[in-house]
Amino acid sequence: MxxxxxxxxxxxxxxxxxxxxxxxxxxxxxxxxxxxxxxxxxxxxxPMYGLQIAFRNYNALDGIMGSKFVGLMWFKRFFNSPWFWRYMRNTLAISVYNIALSWPLPIFLALCFNVVTNKIFKNSVQFISYLPNFISTVVLVGMVNVLFGSRTGLLGRTLEYISQGQVTNVLSSASAFRHLYVWSGIWQNVGWSTIIYMAALTSVSKDQTEAALIDGASRFQRVIHVDIPAIMPTMVIQLLLLVGSVLNVGEEKVLLMQNDLNLAASEVISTYSFKTGLLIGSGNYSFGAAIGFFNSFINLIVLLTVNKVSKKVFETSLW
Amino acid sequence: MTIKNRSKNNAFRLTRGDKLFVGSIYFMLVIIGLVLLIPMLNVIVSSFSSPKAVGAGKVTIFPIGFNIEAYKMVLANNKLVLGFTNTIIYTFFGTLLNIFITVLAAYPMSREDFAAKNIIMKFFTFTMYFSGGIIPTYLLYKNLGLVDSRLVMIIPGALSIYNMIVMRTFMQTNLPNEILEAAKIDGCNDFRFLSQFVVPLSKPIIAVIIMFYAIGHWNSYFDAYVYLSSESKYPLSIFIQTILGGLVTKGETVKNYEAAAQQEQYKDIVQYALIVVTCLPVWVCCPFMQKYFVQGVMVGSVKG
Known part of the structure; x- marks a missing residue:
């Protein structure tokens, strides 16, 4: 009362x-x-407040509020440009390819780590797998360049040997760009990404394991019926985060890996926004901002949608 | 004791099929480990090999014609020394500011009795999912006078919301309410409580977050590329980028560097040496910090 x-x-x-x-x-x-x-x-x-320049014809003299309001002019220009679909396709191709690998591979690796009982073996492989995570993007791209250099690099030479001279100079090939971009990312992050799954796997209780053993489950069956259900919520969250940033192909790494010869495959929306806004000519701030806004807006919508769907279907969500 | 018994039990129960399964996992992990290791190993080994052997593509995982010429050249290069100095300055002051702001945000967010907690938390987390993007950010920095200022390498990015949440989660779970109540009874105010109890008790997570931030500063490239234009302020990453090549090079550094390297044939191994020199500080810290990093990520993965 x-x-x-x-x-x-x-x-x-x-x-x-x-x-x-x-x-x-x-x-x-x-x-x-x-x-x-x-x-x-x-x-x-x-900066979010400053995003309104995407709807204005910004010039420095008049400032953000003083510049003329032009509505959706810049967006229309972007959608109607012949480049729009190419950059959209490049962005999605890289991103979907990346999600298709960088979601399942850490899960697979974590499940493997969890099967291993030899502590020293497990710790050493884990330690090695964490190291690439601490390499900076600049150095990673530098490593890709030296290792895939067809004349002297270890991986470039290996590729040439395996393909019997068919594959040479992958660095300047547009069709190889996606593979280099995604796989170098996998190499860098796969080990580190296992950590949250390992954390989730520690929550598997002794009782569950013992119950499975009494039921006569093999080690493989325990992976399927005990380990995977234990990490399911984490798996969903990670997928949400990946899908929610589907258009966020980081401009830093793409710019670093870009060259004149792979541009057809390597120009993505974020790099195009950056170049339009700040590099080409004296830079068209408004047009660049509009392209960037389009990118992050679509991302936000996708994130909200998948989060909602996941809340309904898996009863797991980001917030 | 119990753990030992269990693993013995498990070993006892392994059937032939299980052994095959576990064995194939071990085998697969060896392969994966090698795939992850060999690129790094090859870079390290090449940097110590003779330029001839590297040029001929003979070096795999054992050095051929061991020498340290490349390292002498790297360390004799004034620009790289300048880059190192700048990067150390940015990393030191940047991390100092990072940790200060992060603690100031994390502690109030960990207090259950703080009425504005949820609303401020929403204010913070929204920025994880949406941002103004690079062009408005550039204009803002220009207005603030940060373009081509050393401060642009220190102030932006001072608060990572992700790191703040990790620290807050640690404080929520590791600082029992009783300490706060006892301290309050003794007349301790929140500022004193933060400095005398919260910070000392949160040392493990503060160390992890410091390392996360420091590595971020050490590796940062893009901000310097976009905002800095005078060479005297460049961090190491910019100089490295100009040497390791790519389309977006800045200025004439490449030519100058090659002149300094004198011998064209050393160019390859200098690149390898440079990669090693850049990664080394972080890799050396890694074995000691690994356990704590992992804990940091685990704390962060607790949803909150």
């Missing part, structure tokens, strides 16, 4: 007085969090 009346009282308190009361009690927490909040406001939300 007392409880419910208290609850009522709490609910009738307006939001404002709730925060006023909390501020009197916890003002020091507000002071602490002030700097991070202001920081995020400036460095994350100000």
């Amino acid at each position: 007392q409880l419910s009346s208290k609850k009522m009282e709490y609910q009738t308190l307006s939001l404002r007085s709730k925060y006023a009361k909390d501020f009197r009690k916890n003002w020091q927490l507000y002071v602490m969090v002030l700097l991070p909040v202001v920081y995020i406001l400036i460095f994350a939300y100000m």
Whole structure:
């Protein structure tokens, strides 16, 4: 009785007085969090505010608000340009290829690690698999360049040998770009990505394992019926994150791997936005911003959609 | 003790089919391990080999004609020394700022009794899923006077929301409420509680987050590429990029470098040596930090 009346009282308190009361009690927490909040406001939300130049004809003299409003002009120009579909196709091809590998492979590797009982063996393979994660993009691309150099590089030579001289100089081939981009990423991240699955696998209880053993499950059956269900929520979350960033092909690595000869396959929306906005000529800020906005907007929609679907189907979601 | 018994039990129960299965997993992991290891090994070994052997494509995983000429050249190059110095400066001050802001955000977010917690958390996490993109960001930095300033390598990215959530989750699970209540009774305010209890008790996670941030700074390239234009401010990554090649090179550094390297034939192994020199600081830390990194990622994977 007392409880419910208290609850009522709490609910009738307006939001404002709730925060006023909390501020009197916890003002020091507000002071602490002030700097991070202001920081995020400036460095994350100000650019979002600045995104309106995508709908304006921005020039530096008039500033963001003073520049002429042009509606969807830049978006139309982008959609009607002959490049739109090519860049869209390149982006999706790289991204889907990447998801198709970078989602299942860490799961597979983690399940393998989990089967291994020899600690020293397991730790050494894990250690080796983590190392590439700490290589910077610049150095990774440098490694791809030296290793796939057809004259001297180990992998370039190997490819040439295996294909009996058919495959030479993959670095300057447009058709090889996707493979190089995705597989170098896999090489770099596959080990590190196993960690969250390993964490989920530690939650497999002894009882479950023993129950499976009593039922006469083989080690393989235990992987299928005990281990995989244990990591299922993590698998769904990871897939959500990957699909939710389907158009986010990072411009840094693509720009680093790009050359005149592979441009047909390597130009993606994010690099095109960057180049249009900042590099080509003196840079068309508004057009570049519009392309970038299109990219992140589609991404957000996809993320919201898959998150909702996943909430319904798997009862797992990001938030 | 119990763990030992269990593994003995398991070993006892392994049928022939199980043995075959487990054996093939071991075999597969050996192959995967080699695939992951050989590129790194080949780079390291090539950097110590004679330029002739590397040029002829003979080096695989054993050095041929061992020498350290390439390293002498790398370390004698003024620009690389400049790059190293700049990168160390950016990494040091950047990480210092990172950890300061991250702790200030993470602790209030870990307090259950903080009424504004949820709304501020939403304010933070939204930025993980949507961003203004590179062009508006560039214009903002230009207005703030960050373009071609050393500060652009330190201030932007000072707060990674992901790292903040990892730290908050650690604080939520490792700082019992009783400590706070006891401290409150003794008249301890929140600022003092943060500095005298929270920070010391969170040392393990702070160390991990420091390493995450530091490696990020050490490896960062794109911001420098976009925002810095004077060579004296370039971090190591820019110089490396100009030497390791690619389309988007900046300035004339390549030619200068080749002049400094003098002998064209050393170009290949200098590239290999450069990769090793850049990765080495991080790889050396790795064995010691591995356990903590893994813990950090595991804390972060707890949904919250």
